[in-house]
Amino acid sequence: MGNxxxxxxxxxxxxxxxxxxxxxxxxxxxxxxAIFFPAGWTGYAILFAAASLTIILAKLSFTxxxxxxxxxxxxxxxLLIINSLFxxxxxxxxxxxxxxxxxxxxxxxxxxxxxxxxxxMITTCLTATTKPLDMTLGIEDLxxxxxxxxxxxxxxxxxxxxxxxxxxxxxxxxxxxIKAQESRGxxxxxxxxMERIMAILSLIVPLFVSAFxxxxxxxxAMEARGYAPGEKRTRYKLLKMEGRDYLLLICxxxxxxxxxxxxxxx
Amino acid sequence: MPIQFDHVSYTYSTGTPYEYKxxxxxxxxxxxxxxxxxxxxxxxxxxxxxxxxxxxLLPEKGVVRIxxxxxxxxxxxxxxKSLRGRVGLVFQFPEYQLFEETVLKDVAFGPKNFxxxxxxxxxxxxxxxxxxxxxxxxxxxxxxxxSGGQKRRAAIAGILAMDPEVLVLDEPTAGLDPxxxxxxxxxxxxxxxxxxxTILIVTHDMEQVxxxxxxxxxxxxxxxxxxxxxxxxxxxxxYCKEMNILPPALIRMKEQLIEAGFEIGEDVMDIDRLxxxxxxxxxxxx
Numbered sequence: 001m002g003n004x005x006x007x008x009x010x011x012x013x014x015x016x017x018x019x020x021x022x023x024x025x026x027x028x029x030x031x032x033x034a035i036f037f038p039a040g041w042t043g044y045a046i047l048f049a050a051a052s053l054t055i056i057l058a059k060l061s062f063t064x065x066x067x068x069x070x071x072x073x074x075x076x077x078x079l080l081i082i083n084s085l086f087x088x089x090x091x092x093x094x095x096x097x098x099x100x101x102x103x104x105x106x107x108x109x110x111x112x113x114x115x116x117x118x119x120x121m122i123t124t125c126l127t128a129t130t131k132p133l134d135m136t137l138g139i140e141d142l143x144x145x146x147x148x149x150x151x152x153x154x155x156x157x158x159x160x161x162x163x164x165x166x167x168x169x170x171x172x173x174x175x176x177x178i179k180a181q182e183s184r185g186x187x188x189x190x191x192x193x194m195e196r197i198m199a200i201l202s203l204i205v206p207l208f209v210s211a212f213x214x215x216x217x218x219x220x221a222m223e224a225r226g227y228a229p230g231e232k233r234t235r236y237k238l239l240k241m242e243g244r245d246y247l248l249l250i251c252x253x254x255x256x257x258x259x260x261x262x263x264x265x266x
Numbered sequence: 267m268p269i270q271f272d273h274v275s276y277t278y279s280t281g282t283p284y285e286y287k288x289x290x291x292x293x294x295x296x297x298x299x300x301x302x303x304x305x306x307x308x309x310x311x312x313x314x315x316x317x318x319x320x321x322x323l324l325p326e327k328g329v330v331r332i333x334x335x336x337x338x339x340x341x342x343x344x345x346x347k348s349l350r351g352r353v354g355l356v357f358q359f360p361e362y363q364l365f366e367e368t369v370l371k372d373v374a375f376g377p378k379n380f381x382x383x384x385x386x387x388x389x390x391x392x393x394x395x396x397x398x399x400x401x402x403x404x405x406x407x408x409x410x411x412x413s414g415g416q417k418r419r420a421a422i423a424g425i426l427a428m429d430p431e432v433l434v435l436d437e438p439t440a441g442l443d444p445x446x447x448x449x450x451x452x453x454x455x456x457x458x459x460x461x462x463x464t465i466l467i468v469t470h471d472m473e474q475v476x477x478x479x480x481x482x483x484x485x486x487x488x489x490x491x492x493x494x495x496x497x498x499x500x501x502x503x504x505y506c507k508e509m510n511i512l513p514p515a516l517i518r519m520k521e522q523l524i525e526a527g528f529e530i531g532e533d534v535m536d537i538d539r540l541x542x543x544x545x546x547x548x549x550x551x552x
Binding site: 180181 | 281282283317320322347350351354355356357360362363364365375376379380410424425428
């Protein structure tokens, strides 16, 4: 339950929490683009500082980021193995039997690790400070211009908000089913191959059944309250961009420009 | 030997903004061979408490003693599986744990996990299904085809088939129809009387506590507010009033009669004796 931090909203009172979700989403997109410019270590240092500052402003803790990052470590270890097997450029570092480790393998992996870390930091700054509902309102507004070319902005926003809304529910449900099956002697950590398969089945089947059940209940509840996609709807909450929101966008744009300039220099 | 909680604390999501202290320095003895009711408001820590009994949750501080096992905070307990076979825990809305193609197979799943050979597990499953009132024609049904009440019975049978020494039930009758509730509660009462099982029931229903249970534990804000016999708890409505609980109908009736001038002893705890006491006094006063 408390172990999954990536994408979770953290209710705190900070200037970042109060910002307009549209500004935050756009800002995040600009920053994500910035990460993908090969701006070298200077560039990453600047981005890291900017992201850290945002995290501090948002009153989030770095252990929280670390927890969100932890699942990625396996991926990075895997990547390091692949890189060290196939990347044979740079200076050779050491040799074990027929295998030689080259510096580029390590640098390449580090490079990706840093990018991943930055991505996690920046997306966390958005997801941890924006209520899922505000997020979808923001997405809907940002997609509005595209309705002209028949992009169903409202429906997409609704889909996303429902998906987000179900994540914590499904996590809790999984935990509950794990506990229920563990009480019936299911051992998820050890056991023979066939036992392991049974253990996983005993989780997945009930999870699917309850997910479909929930989906159907929600659909009925929405229809019962007169929801119909494509209808004109008014909004309870209206978004308004303020000075600090524009400031955020200007900062993000400046950072992006800085990254473009740095990568052009390199 | 009773089941013991010795200064047990438990916190969810430690170190995150969602940190939540569910149990706070709980000390509690639960008598073996009795039916104990665990009551308390939603969110008071009842479910957290009972999940310590089969070590689904391990105490963060303190010690839990159950059967011949001692689970101490900070120590990694070994062989939890054998404990889970001996302490059967039925969750709230257990119908969501059914997953096999047929009900019979699902009920036999528990015992099979604890190393009972297939044929015997099926035998046990059939017996457990009979106990909860599911018939032969339900054996080969898919759990998905059954009604909510039948699913609940099947899920409870799945734990009974493990033949645990201690049976822990988290709101086993929530959402069942009145007939289903009575037959389920009498089953637990029978298991306790005939097979000497220790039973814990988490419930909100005071009538159930009053009618079927021997002891009662009141949980409030993660601490034990009261732990005593049902006789003592319901001797008058003072405890109930103190804890904001509506007393069982019989106790309310008894108190109204006493208020109206009847003399009824403290030990009058069932409807027949109450009627007798009233009849005696009506006769006396003509």
